[in-house]
Amino acid sequence: MIYKLDKNKILVLDKTQFNPEHILECGQVFRYGKDENNNYFVISKNHKATIVEYPDYYEINSDDPNYFVNYFDLNTDYNKIKQHLKQNKTMSPMIDFGYGIRILKADPEEIIYAFIISQNNNIKRIQKIIDKMCSVGEKCNGYNAFPTSKILCNEPEEFFANLGAGYRDKFLKQTAETLSKINIDDIKNLSTDKLYDYLLSLKGIGPKVASCILLFGFGRTNKFPVDTWIEQVYYNHFSKEKRTRPEIQKYLEDEFKDYSGLAQQYLFYYERSNPTKNKRTDGISL
DNA sequence: TTCCAGGCTATGT
DNA sequence: ACATAGCATGGA
Secondary structure, X not given: OOEEEXXXXXXXXXXXXXXXXXXXXXXXXXXXXXXXXXXXXXXXXOEEEEEEEOOOOXXXXXXXXXXXXXXXXXXXXXXXXXXXXXXXXXXXXXXHHOOOOOOOOXXXXXXXXXXXXXXXXXXXXXXXXXXXXXXXXXXXXXXXXXXXXXXXXXXXXXXXXXXOOHHHHHHHHHHHHHHHOOXXXXXXXXXXXXXXXXXXXXXXXXXXXXXXXHHHHHOOOOOOOOOHHXXXXXXXXXXXXXXXXXXXXXXXXXXXXXXXXXXXXXXXXXXXXXXXXXXXXXXXXX
């Protein structure tokens, strides 16, 4: 038990396994920021939470505490998981660096669109594009909800063309049309392999994006998405042996099994916070 | 100017 | 099955 509910507030009582900066800046969601009081906030679907820090605890203020108990995965003991992962000597210092990371239970549809946008892109621009998409989302108290697929599929071509998403605009439009015709609950319980194949059938979704969606949108923690950053981590901290991205993914999933997703977040956060000076993508020693 | 960013599609072999 | 050019946009 690391939290307690106090009316409409959640009090997170264990700061060793909850840190808003670690959670939000490790690249799993994009609709977050700091408000005028320097407090982190995050928007998920049609809900918003603000996190206020106190000396011995964090206070989560939101429009729906129950939603955010699940969203922040507060019933899972991450200290136990970290202890297990620390058996890997490479991981250990990286876990100490991002000790407060948690895998969020984000909205699947929102994650699908967000990670289609993410391909061959940078986080600043991803956030900008998503923000623009949300201009057509349901108006909530001081923010816009992420637009539903039904809303998106009724938007004209120009809407997608003007997002600044570049060539990804047609992927977003096609995905909106496809997803508006299905119920996400119908695919939510598919096996990981079947769900993976379904995601790959959508235009703009390849192995890496599908892995991110499985991990962040559908809670499949045995997935280890490999992007440019993880590729760097692999060559700099795990092995000099040249491998393709799918091979690196298999290598790391074999190593971390059901904890792959969380392990990936520690590595991603660490590498992005401490960029390797001499980039090396070919596996050859400098 | 060129390179890069949470890669993928299309089009070759 | 594997390799790679081309891709929109903006910041370094």
